[in-house]
Amino acid sequence: MKFRFLLWAMGLLMARASRNNPAFKQQLKDKDLVFQMQTLDGKIARHFIVSDERISSKGGVHPQPAFAIAFKDAAYGFATLQAGNKQLAFMQGIQDKNIQIKGNPALVMWFQGLMKYLKPKKKR
Numbered sequence: 001m002k003f004r005f006l007l008w009a010m011g012l013l014m015a016r017a018s019r020n021n022p023a024f025k026q027q028l029k030d031k032d033l034v035f036q037m038q039t040l041d042g043k044i045a046r047h048f049i050v051s052d053e054r055i056s057s058k059g060g061v062h063p064q065p066a067f068a069i070a071f072k073d074a075a076y077g078f079a080t081l082q083a084g085n086k087q088l089a090f091m092q093g094i095q096d097k098n099i100q101i102k103g104n105p106a107l108v109m110w111f112q113g114l115m116k117y118l119k120p121k122k123k124r
Contacts, residue, residue: 003074007046011057033066067103
């Protein structure tokens with residue numbers, strides 16, 4: 001349940017950033033694709049649609065995402081996406097085969113670059 005909620009919240013954060021953050025919008029320029037995050041068994045999945053410098057998301061599996069990131073299970077997906085050093089957590093998960101990437105790996109790197117824009121702003 002936590003993993004499903006986290007994917008939904010990520011969709012909201014990315015949709016908001018695509019409306020309000022010029023630097024985030026710049027990363028979406030010339031991108032027209034669908035990507036997906038899911039559990040390996042596909043029971044929990046959410047796909048994210050990038051079009052016209054905006055992102056929206058929908059629950060469920062998309063038939064042909066440009067790339068998909070599949071976590072071994074929901075608990076592992078939640079822990080990885082909440083990790084302090086996400087890049088290290090992703091690399092370790094891929095090495096251990098707890099995370100599988102399907103599709104274009106260059107787009108996965110692009111997606112990881114987007115994540116830095118979703119961090120909460122620190123209070124001064």
